[in-house]
Amino acid sequence: MEKLKKYVSVKDEDHFYHQGAVELLIFNFLLILTILTIWLFKNHRFRFLHETGGAMLYGLVMGLIIRYMTKSPDVESGTVYECEKLKSGPSTLLINITNQVYEYQYKREISHHNVNGHQGNTMLQKMTFDPSIFFNILLPPIIFHAGYSLKKRHFFRNLGSILAYAFLGTAISCIVIGLIMYGFVKAMVHIGQLKQWEFHFTDCLFFGSLMSATDPVTVLAIFHELNVDTDLYTLLFGESVLNDAVAIVLTHSISIYSPKENPNAFDAAAFFQSVGNFLGIFAGSFAMGSSYAVVTALISFMHLTKFTKLCEFPMLETGLFFLLSWSAFLSAEAAGLTGIVAVLFCGVTQAHYTYNNLSPDSKMRTKQLFEFMNFLAENVIFCYMGLALFTFQNHIFNPLFIFGAFVAVFVARASNIYPLSFLLNLGRKQKIPRNFQHMMMFSGLRGAIAFALAIQDTNSQPKQMMFTTALLIVFFTVWVFGGGTTPMLTWLQIRVGVDPDEDLKANAASQSESSLDKNTTKAESAWLFRIWYGFDHKYLKPLLTHTGPPLTSTLPEWCNPVARLLTSPSAYGDQLKDDDTVYIINNEVLTENCESSAHIPVPAQDSTGSIQATGKEDIQEGDLGLGGYKLQLQHTAGQLQKNSSA
């Protein structure tokens, strides 16, 4: 007894002192190497291997070393024990071994052919970390950052097309991959590589949905560096960001879809339930994310103006911002919704409202913090993907399935981009040219999200096979397509070195010149957003931030007491700096009113005629010389004037 105690205690102590340190050190080492490489690449303007590709390569080499250089130290493992009393695997197992009770925790199901081999290598086990770490810790900063740094003006210009690619495109891609894979699975069953009951059509669709998530990281980093044409950039950025959200919710919905009787037959009720699930989860997650952001905006706004100053303690402000945004993710997950969607829209809303309430110090702090976390998380994920090829212990390489998946992924991407672009071009004034379409086809990289969705569940053999295949597709697309981005841009003659703001102005200018011809399509698709932006500008912005016109001027007269209570004193001074909103309104007004703007007299209808310094300065700050814009500004300036003199 005494001796055993000693043995166990010594073992544990060693266990506790170093547990995790070596594994974390390996990751640190990989990241340091990656950073030095990035730095080297940046200096030598080397673009054939992007940093993410580099991180993955280092991970791969490290995985190889760990797999073949470390030996299995634990003799006991590899042996399977029988336990007749148990009927299923409980999450915690208490076992009495020679009069001492030990606690064991459930880890996973192991397929029979993987029981031997490297099962006993504790180093490999430790390097394979819990998928929940991906979902709860590494993905949120990346997605939040995407939302937080979204360039709203470019995004909204192409919103229709982006939504079409993201929703319709992803659905098409999912179904096409699912169908092709089902064909391959049938073939595999036919030649005896797979048993019928192991792989249903829903499993194929599940694979289709997870392989439909395209990765924004690699291509966009290169695009950003090269200043590729803004429209192409925005289309790809918008598509890949929203498409991640769609693919995740789709995967979730499909995994819930469980037809009652025959799993291969089509069950209409279950199907519509899944579609309902999809819509419900998406809307719920959107609501969850936005409400957290609104709460953050309200807290920071109240502290900023009404009560005492939170902004005097930038650390607290940053902390609150960070924690509430993360909570948006976690609450959505805990509520059975999709955290990624919640955190994406939380990021967009935070940037739109809360950001304006922060002190200048906190603005910078939060921006740098999220940038840094995004950077680290991204590189950790890519290093880990490299590692996983050799350290993950339940790979199932099935050549036919892998071949099928490669075919399916490319066919699906093509049947997403080309038909949709054709349809969109029917409606778009500014067509999506052929070379953009080819580039979008080429940029369908699979990355972190596909990997995370695949690693989420590797408990059954079909899932393990999917994981292995997904990993290989990620490798291939990141290295080959990621590395080929620069040559492809040259080959497709896509212009680089464009200043996004210049480009937008030039576009707007050329539009205002050429758009004397009727442009009903755009005006029609835009009316909803114009209403939303008007509402946002008049009511939400003044309520949640200290930009925009004071509520006292936008709400009806009888609401004045409430409005005055809700308006910050600084709203009268600081307003009108919010150029994104104005830009969008302006842009729409422009498309609609560019003819009429010429003959509307400058002092607008309800202005009191006193257009003074404030208004004029603001016009200087915004975009220059656009009739609709001037109108808008002067309108507000007039109201302001009227209000402050009342």
Place this chain on the structure above:
Amino acid sequence: MEKLKKYVSVKDEDHFYHQGAVELLIFNFLLILTILTIWLFKNHRFRFLHETGGAMLYGLVMGLIIRYMTKSPDVESGTVYECEKLKSGPSTLLINITNQVYEYQYKREISHHNVNGHQGNTMLQKMTFDPSIFFNILLPPIIFHAGYSLKKRHFFRNLGSILAYAFLGTAISCIVIGLIMYGFVKAMVHIGQLKQWEFHFTDCLFFGSLMSATDPVTVLAIFHELNVDTDLYTLLFGESVLNDAVAIVLTHSISIYSPKENPNAFDAAAFFQSVGNFLGIFAGSFAMGSSYAVVTALISFMHLTKFTKLCEFPMLETGLFFLLSWSAFLSAEAAGLTGIVAVLFCGVTQAHYTYNNLSPDSKMRTKQLFEFMNFLAENVIFCYMGLALFTFQNHIFNPLFIFGAFVAVFVARASNIYPLSFLLNLGRKQKIPRNFQHMMMFSGLRGAIAFALAIQDTNSQPKQMMFTTALLIVFFTVWVFGGGTTPMLTWLQIRVGVDPDEDLKANAASQSESSLDKNTTKAESAWLFRIWYGFDHKYLKPLLTHTGPPLTSTLPEWCNPVARLLTSPSAYGDQLKDDDTVYIINNEVLTENCESSAHIPVPAQDSTGSIQATGKEDIQEGDLGLGGYKLQLQHTAGQLQKNSSA
């Protein structure tokens, strides 16, 4: 088979989707609550409950809710299975349950009387996170930040006393607690509460060492806010920071100490081996930490000057800084040394060298990043401590042991502070007054480190009893002593509202007036540091940073080619801004030379007579009108002059 599969797969999916999200959300919620409370306290200048105390309180309440509001959902657990084939607990267990293999991972040993009860509550299990997370993730930023933000000039003025308190004091405290606890344990064995073989003298010493780690967080936060007398602040800060390191190494050394035969007898060989271990681990960790910092300094220095600019990419620079500092911790842990000591000295060295090489942007980024991580980690730890009282499932409350521990901790603190202060006052010119001694006695809070050391190993019954007791002591000291800090300061008439720099100058001035009497003790204890600082200033600073005199002027003539290679061009321009070093040299020179400084002629021996603008400006920047300081500066200025004209 099919049905079981379904069951397992559904269970797992649910498992993976929400795993961790709820627990993380609880922590986020606690942290948000804490931040809002801090903000409220700061506004109302409420100081009877410090933020850490608040965090702990919230954790406690949440723990209570989780414990009594959630029910054990898993029927299986609580049942102990027999496994006759196993001889000891392997780290991974493969179990065949109804023809499917499941993998289980070793978690811990469970004492028999804790098998039932709340064992089956999975929520409680999930809230109890792995101690390795504490050590590898939460502690490093706190300790690094302590080192990074160390005010060197105040620290070094009191270095002798700080070292005495930290090394001798901790050893005294450890032995006193160990002896008193051994008495109580003997008594418990006598009345039959404990079996003889369960608790050795080494276990008592182990408890003594972990309870000797005083916490810098709570008291110092209040001191910092109130601007308490700088000497007292520095003494307490220095003591608690170094004492953590000492206590950790001591705990480690004691847990390694294993006398061959009778565990209660004194084994001289094993004892000296432990002392050797202690010194070896301390020195090794110190070396590890400093070398990582030196590597960071070299990388950032090289990039800054010789090669291309890393500082153009502040993100990469910050990332590298962060990862290398963390690697210092992890490498030390992986090498069997103490990461905390390594990361502490890494922080000090980073602040001394690397900080000077960073771009202004990175300087701010790193500072804010570490500040933020420190803030979060601190509050997470205190929340968790609150939670642990109710969520930890293997508590052993033994009233006699707890009472004994309380007595031991106070006696030990008293026998550390009062005798040492008496001895130190014999040597110190500026005595440590009685009220400072009482305040130091009172400020012996136990916090994060004591908790982390106790939770590290809770596998055996004595360790579980120690953990429970340590937790109660932490609660008591943080709430009672932490909350009583402000009244105690008033009661002891310790002055507050002191500007540290003003204070230092005033002290220096009064010293220069009054120190005409001989002060050999201080001069003697200071010569080592003077040599070190001279060396640092002349060789290390120029080699690792772009401050200090160029190497070409400090190295002998024949080294000139090497020196020129190693000196950055900017060293000639940017130097002499490094006032910490100069201040310390000056302060020592002052104590020694204040008589002679009057009759040393201003142009010093090897100056070439050309004391010009640069030198004079620097004198203005530093402390004013101190002879030794002028001498030093002019000496350097002269060399600079000589060198640049050569």
